[in-house]
Amino acid sequence: RKEVEQDPGPFNVPEGATVAFNCTYSNSASQSFFWYRQDCRKEPKLLMSVYSSGNEDGRFTAQLNRASQYISLLIRDSKLSDSATYLCVVKQNGTSYGKLTFGQGTILTVHP
């Protein structure tokens, strides 16, 4: 089983739609969680960290369920510019230097 698993998609949604991505992780000792965004042929960039209480940044909402080892990202009112690959990222326990494990990514295409 992969340490971090995501539905690779692709998700094709119209502008204005709400779309949700899920991610599961296998190591129950994982301590930090993130969503990164990667545009086509570009480098990954941090979209948002995921906190235990859930957090929101504008149209983006991230949730963490430690009991189910599950992370989600919700995008409301999708824009064309949201088209990208979304990477679920987990930091393992005991790694103060920042060793991250990446999911394979979920592809989102927002169309007019």
Add this chain to the structure above:
Amino acid sequence: NAGVTQTPKFQVLKTGQSMTLQCAQDMNHNSMYWYRQDPGMGLRLIYYSASEGTTDKGEVPNGYNVSRLNKREFSLRLESAAPSQTSVYFCASSNTGLSEEQFFGPGTRLTVL
């Protein structure tokens, strides 16, 4: 600030050739990383350097060596390139901390024929 820079952007090698990928960061970060990204595999850690003067193997270190030249620079060397090393290589850096963000360079697209 340039952030994280990588050279070259593109490279084509023949099997058995060697090359060094260069990475530099100007954010005064302690930790630096080398990843490779292949379709359907996600990013996989090759080597990392938690701080200047230290390097350690990641998930897929075979066929690679690294040098943390100073706090700014972290190079990745392929001694004898193989077609299986065709990939996109990303360098990243971060500060030491619990939830630190990693900043990535633009990547090097390497093809080994």
